[in-house]
Amino acid sequence: MKRYRIGLMVGDKSIDYVYSVRMGIQNTLEESGHVLITISDLISFHSRTNAVSYFRVAFEVAGRLGLDAIIVPAGIIASYLADDRSYLKDFLHVLEQDKTIVIERKIDGYRCVEKDNAPGMHACMRHLIEECGFTKIAFLGGPESSKGAREREDIYYEEMAAHGLDTPSSLLEHGDFSGECGDAVFRLLDNNPGLEAIACCCDLEARTAYHDVRKRGLIVGEDIAITGFDDDQHAPHMNPPLSTVHMTGYDLGCMAAREAIRMCEGKEQEESCLSSSFVARASCGERSHGLVEKFRSFFHEDPYPIKKAVDSFVESTISMASRHTVEDFRTAMTELFNKVRMSYLQHRSNPTPQDQLFSAQDLGELFNQGYREFMSLEGFCATGTALLQAIVEESPEEDMIWAIEQVANLHLSISRTLNAEMMEGKVRMARREWLSLHMTDDALRESTNPKHAYKLILKEFRELGVRQADIFLLPDPLTFLGSRTFALSDTIVPIGRLTDGKVKVMEGNTSIALQELLDYILPRHGAASSYAVGGLMAGDELVGILAMDGGTLDVDGQLIASLNLGLALKHLQMIATERETNELLSKSNLLLEHQSHYDEMTGVLNRRGFMSKLSRILNQHKGDNGALFYLDLDGLKTINDTYGHDCGDEAIKQTTHVLDAFLPADSLLGRLGGDEFVAFCMVKEEADLEAVGKSVDEGMHLFNQSHSYPFELAISYGGVFFPITDSAYSNVTQSLATADERLYQMKKHRRSSRGYQG
Numbered sequence: 001m002k003r004y005r006i007g008l009m010v011g012d013k014s015i016d017y018v019y020s021v022r023m024g025i026q027n028t029l030e031e032s033g034h035v036l037i038t039i040s041d042l043i044s045f046h047s048r049t050n051a052v053s054y055f056r057v058a059f060e061v062a063g064r065l066g067l068d069a070i071i072v073p074a075g076i077i078a079s080y081l082a083d084d085r086s087y088l089k090d091f092l093h094v095l096e097q098d099k100t101i102v103i104e105r106k107i108d109g110y111r112c113v114e115k116d117n118a119p120g121m122h123a124c125m126r127h128l129i130e131e132c133g134f135t136k137i138a139f140l141g142g143p144e145s146s147k148g149a150r151e152r153e154d155i156y157y158e159e160m161a162a163h164g165l166d167t168p169s170s171l172l173e174h175g176d177f178s179g180e181c182g183d184a185v186f187r188l189l190d191n192n193p194g195l196e197a198i199a200c201c202c203d204l205e206a207r208t209a210y211h212d213v214r215k216r217g218l219i220v221g222e223d224i225a226i227t228g229f230d231d232d233q234h235a236p237h238m239n240p241p242l243s244t245v246h247m248t249g250y251d252l253g254c255m256a257a258r259e260a261i262r263m264c265e266g267k268e269q270e271e272s273c274l275s276s277s278f279v280a281r282a283s284c285g286e287r288s289h290g291l292v293e294k295f296r297s298f299f300h301e302d303p304y305p306i307k308k309a310v311d312s313f314v315e316s317t318i319s320m321a322s323r324h325t326v327e328d329f330r331t332a333m334t335e336l337f338n339k340v341r342m343s344y345l346q347h348r349s350n351p352t353p354q355d356q357l358f359s360a361q362d363l364g365e366l367f368n369q370g371y372r373e374f375m376s377l378e379g380f381c382a383t384g385t386a387l388l389q390a391i392v393e394e395s396p397e398e399d400m401i402w403a404i405e406q407v408a409n410l411h412l413s414i415s416r417t418l419n420a421e422m423m424e425g426k427v428r429m430a431r432r433e434w435l436s437l438h439m440t441d442d443a444l445r446e447s448t449n450p451k452h453a454y455k456l457i458l459k460e461f462r463e464l465g466v467r468q469a470d471i472f473l474l475p476d477p478l479t480f481l482g483s484r485t486f487a488l489s490d491t492i493v494p495i496g497r498l499t500d501g502k503v504k505v506m507e508g509n510t511s512i513a514l515q516e517l518l519d520y521i522l523p524r525h526g527a528a529s530s531y532a533v534g535g536l537m538a539g540d541e542l543v544g545i546l547a548m549d550g551g552t553l554d555v556d557g558q559l560i561a562s563l564n565l566g567l568a569l570k571h572l573q574m575i576a577t578e579r580e581t582n583e584l585l586s587k588s589n590l591l592l593e594h595q596s597h598y599d600e601m602t603g604v605l606n607r608r609g610f611m612s613k614l615s616r617i618l619n620q621h622k623g624d625n626g627a628l629f630y631l632d633l634d635g636l637k638t639i640n641d642t643y644g645h646d647c648g649d650e651a652i653k654q655t656t657h658v659l660d661a662f663l664p665a666d667s668l669l670g671r672l673g674g675d676e677f678v679a680f681c682m683v684k685e686e687a688d689l690e691a692v693g694k695s696v697d698e699g700m701h702l703f704n705q706s707h708s709y710p711f712e713l714a715i716s717y718g719g720v721f722f723p724i725t726d727s728a729y730s731n732v733t734q735s736l737a738t739a740d741e742r743l744y745q746m747k748k749h750r751r752s753s754r755g756y757q758g
Contacts, residue, residue, distance in 0.1 A: 024253020075104030120245035120276025179204030240282030538570030610670030662699030718742025
């Protein structure tokens with residue numbers, strides 16, 4: 001059977017819903033013998049201002065990997081792009097249409113798997129209104145850019161209207177799918193006295209609502225009802241259990257993976273929609289689900305139904321795990337349950353106060369297994385407490401205190417486990433950050449010996465726990481500066497790898513096609529179920545690509561490691577480039593400097609040189625004020641058409657001389673290409689922009705009076721004033737766009753008054 005390589009855009013494991021989608025896809029592919037390639041695990045989405053650039057890098061990389069299929073969660077991506085569909089369509093065009101599955105949204109021409117929010121949301125509202133009898137119900141919505149959030153909000157209004165209930169604006173607040181609701185819950189409570197229920201757009205918002213209403217002294221399920229949407233792994237174990245719409249990312253991921261496999265096999269689509277349903281729990285006032293009664297009933301079956309009891313633990317404890325992991329957990333739970341039962345029977349036959357149903361070591365062994373990542377300690381504790389409570393209620397009166405002590409022991413053991421994990425997590429985080437920072441430190445210390453630096457960096461990865469990894473450099477760093485398109489290199493240069501923890505550094509003088517990356521790395525790494533491939537960023541540059549086993553590090557670990565690796569590689573490249581540049585400059589009279597940073601025709605800075613020097617100037621002058629000018633030679637097309645291109649080139653050169661002479665003495669001048677120039681100068685106030693413009697106009701006038709060329713020079717310009725702050729350089733693209741718009745207005749006016757056509 002062919003092992004398909006199926007990609008997933010957006011593998012950010014820090015958000016519960018995104019993580020559950022990923023796990024549904026990964027488990028389904030693993031159980032079918034295929035491999036998941038996540039593309040965005042190594043990219044930070046914490047800064048949404050850079051999301052467009054990060055996604056562009058991710059999609060460009062994904063489009064070159066030769067994947068058999070790729071899954072694109074359109075709703076998740078849209079939430080980062082403020083629902084800008086034009087960007088999403090740009091990204092999709094990079095991928096092969098007949099190999100792409102879009103989930104969460106319907107996009108014409110693509111195989112799509114959607115979510116049907118309606119059945120579950122309708123049922124949720126009807127439950128609150130018809131079964132619970134509530135009339136004053138608020139809605140805590142999601143981001144307004146989310147199509148799914150808008151659908152849920154529309155259904156809220158539809159059901160309220162259908163039941164004749166008022167919906168003043170005070171009953172609606174918007175939150176965020178991450179659970180960041182700010183003071184939204186407090187506003188709902190303050191602006192709506194007597195509020196009976198809050199319907200939340202997702203479970204994370206509901207968790208925040210639980211916390212906030214308790215701050216006001218309200219009891220969920222008694223004083224106020226709260227519902228969610230998703231039914232994530234925490235919902236059944238919240239206190240009280242959350243009533244919610246069952247529409248899990250995990251189920252969606254499983255469905256998407258099955259369709260991806262069908263697509264690879266050339267089969268028609270079978271599943272196109274995941275339907276939702278409502279699950280009523282205690283947060284709306286429902287009573288206990290009767291787990292204690294279930295365990296009590298087991299005591300009256302002969303023989304005792306061990307399998308049923310273990311199934312209760314499995315159902316409440318293991319979430320988003322593969323079948324293999326679930327079976328391992330079931331086996332471990334069966335062993336533990338038999339121990340507990342034997343201890344219980346021995347105590348009943350010969351009771352002593354010192355008897356224990358289980359030991360802390362028993363629980364420690366259970367929690368430290370490989371499936372711990374998928375365990376819900378809340379679910380385990382709730383089910384274990386129900387079992388022990390059943391024992392309490394079945395115990396003779398003289399044994400009641402002992403049985404109650406066993407319940408306390410369980411809670412104590414769980415609490416100790418959580419505290420130990422918290423401390424261990426802090427230690428791991430500190431060590432991870434220390435090791436990650438060492439990557440840049442290694443690069444700084446070993447910058448004269450890049451091969452040794454690469455070796456040390458790979459050793460840091462090994463210390464982080466990574467077993468398989470490959471690092472590649474781009475032939476040239478790629479700067480994208482907010483552009484909608486850019487050209488990714490067809491080749492990459494392998495510089496080092498980890499294979500089963502063994503470090504190997506390459507010579508760095510060979511390259512491979514990006515299309516062959518998976519063929520290059522996967523055969524050495526056995527049957528790993530997932531791999532992560534992503535761009536290595538250093539500021540606004542893409543410097544390389546990292547491919548690594550997908551399950552080693554959590555999202556923060558991957559992010560910190562990849563960002564520091566990107567900075568380390570950039571430093572090594574800068575040092576190497578500087579050394580090479582110095583050598584070439586000494587031999588060729590600054591030829592390399594002019595080729596890489598200066599315009600060949602005019603001798604002024606080109607785009608790259610201008611942006612590089614501008615960055616340094618802004619860093620040196622924080623707290624001062626500056627101005628950016630976009631300048632464009634008027635009538636160049638007329639000059640070229642009338643007098644020839646040689647004359648047009650001369651006009652560009654003379655324009656450069658005039659600008660150089662009449663701009664302020666400390667100005668930075670660059671030619672972007674053609675008849676377009678850009679300039680930066682220090683100013684004191686915004687009014688100085690007019691003086692700079694008048695000086696340029698005067699220079700053009702003097703040139704025309706003192707030269708006998710067949711043409712006259714005129715230049716249009718637009719200027720932008722800005723204070724130089726820490727964020728000034730990151731806003732350069734926007735400032736230039738504003739200056740360009742002002743230039744256009746001047747040029748439009750001058751074109752009409754002077755008759756120029758270019």
